[in-house]
Amino acid sequence: MxxxxxxxxxxxxxxxxxxxxxxxxxxxxxxxxxxxxxxxxxxxxxxxxxxxxxxxxxxAQVIDPTTLNTNGRIVFAATVALEDLETGEKVSYQIVGNDEADLKELKISITSPLARALIGREAGDVVEVNAPAGIREYEILEVLFI
Known part of the structure; x- marks a missing residue:
């Protein structure tokens, strides 16, 4: 682009x-x-x-998520399936750079509050995110590198 x-x-x-x-x-x-x-x-x-x-x-460096070996930990380029513990809503986001971020495509910036809370975590963890709308809790359902 x-x-x-x-x-x-x-x-x-x-x-x-x-x-x-x-x-x-x-x-x-x-x-x-x-x-x-x-x-x-x-x-x-x-x-x-x-x-x-x-x-x-x-x-710029192009990173192929399929070649990353992170032992299931969330890093840049990971696609993460989450469940909002308050609403039960499920959603998946890919963590990308600032220039690629596009919420309509479910791509969030590495510098976003949600991505910062997810980095280093793994499936099964619960994270608290200090979002503009207040503190939200998410369970990490799955970490993919696709």
Whole structure:
């Protein structure tokens, strides 16, 4: 996803903003030209995002969860089946990096309160999570590396 975004920024968005700046310049006085100011702000955002993505991609490591041997302990990339002890609701989450986190896809960030509470635990453990809605208790039903 990051590579795709970087490609789009470099091959499409960058050139579109350059064209917008040229168009805004053609309107004359730059000191009171809102279109020019907006285009320059957009250009700064795009260039900053390109730099950020290039830095992340240069140091990124792809981890194949199926090759991890953790003796059943929860680590980064694990998929964890949980039961909320208060409601009985069951859910599974995969623990991923900040850039991959997407609650709709049931992927939680390694820095989230839930993931931090799960790291190092194993199936059968009960964890308390200090979530924004208050303290929740979950039983770990299963730890998978898929």
């Amino acid at each position: 990051m590579r795709e975004e970087l490609h789009r920024l470099k091959t499409k968005d960058r050139y579109e903003v350059i064209a917008a700046i040229a168009e805004a310049r053609s309107h004359g006085d730059l000191s009171e030209n809102a279109e020019y100011d907006a285009a320059k702000e957009r250009q700064a955002f795009i260039e900053g995002r390109i730099a950020e993505l290039e830095t992340k991609l240069s140091s």
